[in-house]
Every structure is written in C-alpha cells, then in structure tokens.
Amino acid sequence: MTRIMVVGGGIGGAAVALGLHKAGFEVTVHEAHPDGGDDAGAFLTLASNGMRALAQLDAAAPVNGLGFPLRTMSVLDEDGRQLATVPLGEHDHAPTRYRCLRRAELGEALRAEVRRRRIPLRHAARLTGLTESSGGVTVRFADGGTAHADLVVGADGLHSAVRSQLDPDGDRPQYAGQRVFYGYTADAPAPSGGPEDRITMIRGSGAAFGYAHSPDGEAYWFARVPGPPASAEELAGTGPDGWREQLLALLRPDRTPAADIVAATTDRLMVTNARHLPPGGRWRGRRTVLLGDAAHAASPATGQGASMALEDAVVLAKALREAGPDGGPSAAAHEAALARYEALRRPRAEQNTVTSARLTASRTDRRSPAGAPPRDSERPAPGVDEELLRLLDWDTPLPPAGLPA
Ligand SMILES: Cc1cc2nc3c(=O)[nH]c(=O)nc-3n(C[C@H](O)[C@H](O)[C@H](O)COP(=O)(O)OP(=O)(O)OC[C@H]3O[C@@H](n4cnc5c(N)ncnc54)[C@H](O)[C@@H]3O)c2cc1C
Incomplete structure (x- = not known):
C-alpha cells in the first residue's frame, strides 16, 4: 500500500490525513510541536466552504461542537451607522454554517479525530530536510531521525520547511x-x-x-x-x-x-x-506536494485561509484516491495525481491570496469610499457554488485532467 507522510499536524495536515486515510492510504503525521500545534491563541471563522470540506471528511461533527455559529454580518461605518446586514454562506443549513472558534481548538479537534481513527501522529518531529529518489522520499528531522515514504505532503504552514526544500530560491512570506x-x-x-x-x-x-x-x-x-x-x-x-x-x-x-x-x-x-506568500511559487516535486498555507498563505482579510486548506485536503485526497491506494501505483500515476490537484486548486487558492492582498492594500491607503456596500472582505466567501460542490463532494469524481475547476 502507498505510504504517505504528512508533515505538519495543523488544520490542513490533520484534515488531509483524514482524507487520505478515508481513501485507503497508509498515512502518518509528523508535527513539529511537542504536544499541540503552532498557534498563539487566535480565533478564526470557518466559512461554509470549509465546513463543507470537513463534512466530506466526516469531521464536521466534532468541529460543530466548538465555538459558535455565525449567520449574519452587519457592517458599520466609523460613526456607528449600520450600512448593511447580509446573510453568511449557508446560513440556513446548520451543519455547514459559518463558525467562529479558536484556532487551537480546531487543530486539536482534528488531531483528536486523527488519533481516534488510529492514524499515527508523531509530535516533536520537525522536518529539516528531504530527498526525493526513484524509490520514494527520505525525510530528515531535527532530532537526527529519518523516515521514508512513497509521497510527502507538506502541510507545515506559512514558513514551510518542505517548501524551502522544494523551492530553495522561491519567494519567502512577506509582510x-x-x-x-x-x-x-x-x-x-x-x-x-x-x-x-x-x-x-x-x-x-x-x-x-x-x-x-x-x-x-x-x-x-x-x-x-x-x-x-x-x-x-x-x-x-x-x-x-x-x-x-x-x-x-x-x-x-x-x-x-x-x-x-x-x-x-x-x-x-x-x-x-x-x-502572505506571493503567488506563483512551486507547489510540488515528483513525490512531494504542498497544501494550505505552505502553498498559498494569504493575508487574513478574506478570512479564508483555513477553509482553503480544508478544500485542498479534500481535493488532494480525491486526486490520489483516483490514482489508487492499493498495490503501489507507479510513480507516474502519483505524479499525475499531484499535478491534477495543483491544476484544480491553484487558481482558486491564489485568487484568494490576490483578493486578500487587494483588500489589505485598499485599507492601508484608506482610499476606499465610505458608505459603499459591503466589500468582499466584509462578505466573505460568496459561495459554495455548484462547481465547488462537485469538486468537494467525496463521491463525485474529479473533473477530467485539463479542465479548469
Ligand atoms: C491573525 C490571523 C487571522 C486569521 N483568521 C482566519 C479566519 O478568520 N479564517 C480562516 O479561514 N483563516 C484565518 N487565518 C488563516 C489560517 O489560520 C491559516 O490559513 C490556517 O491555519 C492554515 O492551515 P495550515 O494547516 O496550512 O497551517 P497551520 O495551521 O499553520 O499548521 C501548520 C503546522 O505545521 C507545523 N510545522 C511547522 N513547521 C514544521 C516542520 N518543519 N515540521 C513539522 N511540522 C511543522 C506547525 O507546528 C503547525 O502545526 C488567519 C491567520 C492569521 C495569522
């Protein structure tokens, strides 16, 4: 059976481990943090697209027990006047309603689900290097240990060490x-x-x-x-x-x-x-692929980073599932699956980075008109449209290679 190592046990890493396990792969998760995950107490909103992705991984229920739901958003101007009130995402569908929760709680709930499904999860395992070869990928850790897998998923966040290995001359995160x-x-x-x-x-x-x-x-x-x-x-x-x-x-x-x-x-x-990470960097090697912030970190203005990581997790698991988990498909089949994942995810994920940067800049130079209707950042994630629904739906095959998402 194909062995996949997920590096990073945060939101995206835990989620993709659940997806790959559901698809029948042998998965392990290696997380740098000695016990929990890497965060400083922040909260976030999971949008309906993120909640829907979690549902495809059978992981919405534990998350729905955390934080609280959000159904509407009001926008006020600097004088406290209400400019607008708009419904949020799938506001009338409880399981996929927006949710406000602490990032640490979300990560911990997903890691608990990883453990509950008996997926090996190792803490204090910080990746420092990796080497791809025709026989697989060898990973080196800060404690001097090594491990071997057929494929590596780099879900190690904004300052991804996997990304640095894949693309040593690539852009670094910017203020x-x-x-x-x-x-x-x-x-x-x-x-x-x-x-x-x-x-x-x-x-x-x-x-x-x-x-x-x-x-x-x-x-x-x-x-x-x-x-x-x-x-x-x-x-x-x-x-x-x-x-x-x-x-x-x-x-x-x-x-x-x-x-x-x-x-x-x-x-x-x-x-x-x-x-944020400037778009256009390398996402994959022959046996290594990036996901979540490691691939496409955006500034927080659109409030979509975690939801994008969860969407990635579903699409990557589906792409590899279609290459086949049993009997070790050829390296070429793996590589094609990684390419398909990238083709399906890059446009949407990088659009989010660009939109978020634009919104951040429009705030920064303060030229946005007052009294205008809600901006994109105030109306996050317009939709889980039909195309996205099919892409995320666990039982619907991915669109043929070459077609845009
Ligand atoms: C202030 C702020 C507000 C935000 N608000 C929102 C919001 O409202 N909604 C939203 O959707 N998103 C929000 N985000 C973004 C969201 O937090 C991220 O997009 C999301 O956490 C990405 O998940 P990830 O799994 O890719 O990375 P992370 O959650 O960062 O997880 C990466 C994991 O990899 C581990 N790791 C790192 N290096 C290594 C290594 N070398 N070896 C092994 N493991 C390693 C880390 O310990 C960590 O556990 C916000 C971000 C910030 C900074």
Missing part, C-alpha cells in the same frame, strides 16, 4: 501591510439589538474592526491596522496593556462599540504581523 490585533473579553458591553449569531465589521477611521459575541457573552474581536510591521523587539517587549493603549488611540475617535470592547479586554490581547 502584508497590516498588524492584526485580536482578543477576548467577557466584560464587553452586551451587543445591542439585531439578530444573534452575528459578526459585526466596522470600517473605522484607523482600523478595520470585527467582533462577535459567543452565546455565553464573551466577545471575540480583531482589529487590522495598516502601517509598518511590529518589530521583533516590539513584539517581545509590549504587553497587553501597551497594545491596548496603542489600539485605543486609533479606535476612540470613532463612535462605534470597538473602543469599549478593547478597553474591557485585559490580558487576552495579542498582536501579529499579517503575512
């Missing part, structure tokens, strides 16, 4: 022009009026701000602030109090709930520099 603040507080003022299960996006004068209240009253919020990146010294030396004051200075001039929410946030307040 996307915004610092991202995010936090949680149980002490924010209660939301006023409007439907429940709502996320509110504010076009502030100094920051784009978003928040949602969980059913037990905790506010989850983020702010995207244009400007230079936070330096390593700032990131190491500024605590929640310092960040809060910086952000409040930008939010206080506006007449929106944002400043009160941030003022009510004490220690659970974090900052990161938004980064």
Whole structure:
C-alpha cells in the first residue's frame, strides 16, 4: 500500500490525513510541536466552504461542537451607522454554517479525530530536510531521525520547511501591510439589538474592526491596522496593556462599540504581523506536494485561509484516491495525481491570496469610499457554488485532467 507522510499536524495536515486515510492510504503525521500545534491563541471563522470540506471528511461533527455559529454580518461605518446586514454562506443549513472558534481548538479537534481513527501522529518531529529518489522520499528531522515514504505532503504552514526544500530560491512570506490585533473579553458591553449569531465589521477611521459575541457573552474581536510591521523587539517587549493603549488611540475617535470592547479586554490581547506568500511559487516535486498555507498563505482579510486548506485536503485526497491506494501505483500515476490537484486548486487558492492582498492594500491607503456596500472582505466567501460542490463532494469524481475547476 502507498505510504504517505504528512508533515505538519495543523488544520490542513490533520484534515488531509483524514482524507487520505478515508481513501485507503497508509498515512502518518509528523508535527513539529511537542504536544499541540503552532498557534498563539487566535480565533478564526470557518466559512461554509470549509465546513463543507470537513463534512466530506466526516469531521464536521466534532468541529460543530466548538465555538459558535455565525449567520449574519452587519457592517458599520466609523460613526456607528449600520450600512448593511447580509446573510453568511449557508446560513440556513446548520451543519455547514459559518463558525467562529479558536484556532487551537480546531487543530486539536482534528488531531483528536486523527488519533481516534488510529492514524499515527508523531509530535516533536520537525522536518529539516528531504530527498526525493526513484524509490520514494527520505525525510530528515531535527532530532537526527529519518523516515521514508512513497509521497510527502507538506502541510507545515506559512514558513514551510518542505517548501524551502522544494523551492530553495522561491519567494519567502512577506509582510502584508497590516498588524492584526485580536482578543477576548467577557466584560464587553452586551451587543445591542439585531439578530444573534452575528459578526459585526466596522470600517473605522484607523482600523478595520470585527467582533462577535459567543452565546455565553464573551466577545471575540480583531482589529487590522495598516502601517509598518511590529518589530521583533516590539513584539517581545509590549504587553497587553501597551497594545491596548496603542489600539485605543486609533479606535476612540470613532463612535462605534470597538473602543469599549478593547478597553474591557485585559490580558487576552495579542498582536501579529499579517503575512502572505506571493503567488506563483512551486507547489510540488515528483513525490512531494504542498497544501494550505505552505502553498498559498494569504493575508487574513478574506478570512479564508483555513477553509482553503480544508478544500485542498479534500481535493488532494480525491486526486490520489483516483490514482489508487492499493498495490503501489507507479510513480507516474502519483505524479499525475499531484499535478491534477495543483491544476484544480491553484487558481482558486491564489485568487484568494490576490483578493486578500487587494483588500489589505485598499485599507492601508484608506482610499476606499465610505458608505459603499459591503466589500468582499466584509462578505466573505460568496459561495459554495455548484462547481465547488462537485469538486468537494467525496463521491463525485474529479473533473477530467485539463479542465479548469
Ligand atoms: C491573525 C490571523 C487571522 C486569521 N483568521 C482566519 C479566519 O478568520 N479564517 C480562516 O479561514 N483563516 C484565518 N487565518 C488563516 C489560517 O489560520 C491559516 O490559513 C490556517 O491555519 C492554515 O492551515 P495550515 O494547516 O496550512 O497551517 P497551520 O495551521 O499553520 O499548521 C501548520 C503546522 O505545521 C507545523 N510545522 C511547522 N513547521 C514544521 C516542520 N518543519 N515540521 C513539522 N511540522 C511543522 C506547525 O507546528 C503547525 O502545526 C488567519 C491567520 C492569521 C495569522
């Protein structure tokens, strides 16, 4: 049986392991982190396309037990005027509704599902090198160990070591022009009026701000602030109090709930520099392929990174399934499956990177018109259209090679 090694046990890595196992492959997952995954406490929204991808992997149920659903989005201007309220994705279909949840919880739920299906998952296994040969791929780890597989899936995130091995001269992740603040507080003022299960996006004068209240009253919020990146010294030396004051200075001039929410946030307040990967890099070798942020990291403006990684997982598992898991198909069949996956995924995934960069830039130079209808970033993932439904549906064969997704 074909042995596939997944490098990285985050959202995309755990999901593709579930898909490849479901397709009948012998899969192992190697994760650098000693126990959990690599994240700093952030939350994210999984869009309906991501939830649908999870459902194809029979993994929607554990995720639906986490966080809370979102059905609508309101958009406010800097004076707190409501510009629009729009439904989100498959809002009337509970299993694939948008969901707001902590990134660590999502990763842990997927890794728990990996373990439950008895897929070997090794922690403290940081890839440092790999060599492809006619007999397979040999991987080297930071502890000096090695492992061998027929195929390697690099799901090791933004700073992918697998990508560096595949494409040593390729582009590196770049600063996307915004610092991202995010936090949680149980002490924010209660939301006023409007439907429940709502996320509110504010076009502030100094920051784009978003928040949602969980059913037990905790506010989850983020702010995207244009400007230079936070330096390593700032990131190491500024605590929640310092960040809060910086952000409040930008939010206080506006007449929106944002400043009160941030003022009510004490220690659970974090900052990161938004980064993205310029499109066009190499995604695969003969026996190695990238997935998720390792292949196509986008800035957070569209809120689609995790959902894209989940879509990748389904399509890659389907492409390899069609090459056949049993009896070891030829290297050429594997290579063709990887090429098919890339052809089906690259246009959509890189479009997301480009759209997110454009939205980030339009915030950065502040030339976006006020009072306009919701922008793309405020109306994430317009759809799970028919084409995408067929692509993701586990029982529907992929379109013939050469046809666009
Ligand atoms: C501030 C912020 C907000 C975001 N908001 C959203 C949102 O609202 N919605 C959304 O869909 N997405 C959002 N994203 C993006 C989303 O988090 C990523 O797109 C998603 O986590 C990608 O999944 P992944 O599995 O490719 O990578 P990751 O989740 O980063 O997982 C990579 C894994 O690989 C491991 N690893 C790294 N190097 C090695 C190595 N050498 N060897 C072995 N293992 C290794 C890491 O420990 C980690 O567990 C946001 C991102 C940021 C930064």
